[in-house]
Amino acid sequence: MNRARLLVLAALALVAACSDLTMQPAANRITTPIASPSFTNDIEPILVETCASANACHSGASSQKGLRLDAGFGYANLVNVASTFDPNLMRVMPAFPDSSFFYLVMSEDLVTRRGYYRMPVTEYPMPAAVQQTIRNWILNGAPNN
Numbered sequence: 001m002n003r004a005r006l007l008v009l010a011a012l013a014l015v016a017a018c019s020d021l022t023m024q025p026a027a028n029r030i031t032t033p034i035a036s037p038s039f040t041n042d043i044e045p046i047l048v049e050t051c052a053s054a055n056a057c058h059s060g061a062s063s064q065k066g067l068r069l070d071a072g073f074g075y076a077n078l079v080n081v082a083s084t085f086d087p088n089l090m091r092v093m094p095a096f097p098d099s100s101f102f103y104l105v106m107s108e109d110l111v112t113r114r115g116y117y118r119m120p121v122t123e124y125p126m127p128a129a130v131q132q133t134i135r136n137w138i139l140n141g142a143p144n145n
Contacts, residue, residue, distance in 0.1 A: 027046045027049055027050040028127060029045060029049065030042065030046070030130050031127075033128075034133045034136060037134075037136055037137045038145045039074075039075055039137065039143060039145055040145060042133060042137070043074075043133070043134060043137050044075070046130055046133075046134075047069040048074075050120050050126070051119075052068070052069040052070035052071075056120070057121065065084040066084060075144050078091045078092045078102055078142075079142050079144070080092070080093070085101065085116055086114060086116075089104075093142075094141045095139060095140075095142075096138065097134075097138040097139060102119075102134075103135060105117075105118060106118065106120075106126045106131050106134070107131075108125055
């Protein structure tokens with residue numbers, strides 16, 4: 001079975017497991033990019049709202065790909081942890097958003113995502129201001145603040 005077919009099957013399995021696919025937009029708490037975001041005040045609330053909400057993929061002990069993002073778990077499961085999709089990349093590599101799988105898979109561009117499906121797996125992508133805020137947090141060294 002070729003890689004594209006495997007990715008499609010994996011995406012379908014993920015969609016079946018995660019049911020909140022109509023969030024509009026995926027997260028809307030940040031409308032202007034934050035230059036020096038705090039993990040606790042800015043990043044974690046987005047993760048909890050979008051990725052670890054009641055019917056999302058990354059909450060609780062049975063989180064998809066072992067990536068638990070509910071409150072109190074996100075930082076340790078993201079920063080300097082190898083991606084389960086691409087073990088050559090960290091989920092978040094401090095100071096390097098373009099080498100951080102977590103940041104790359106939010107892109108609308110399939111090449112940027114390295115062929116993986118877009119996160120979050122919702123009808124609407126993460127808003128640009130949120131993506132830029134996450135990028136800034138990673139550029140600033142992904143502090144646990």
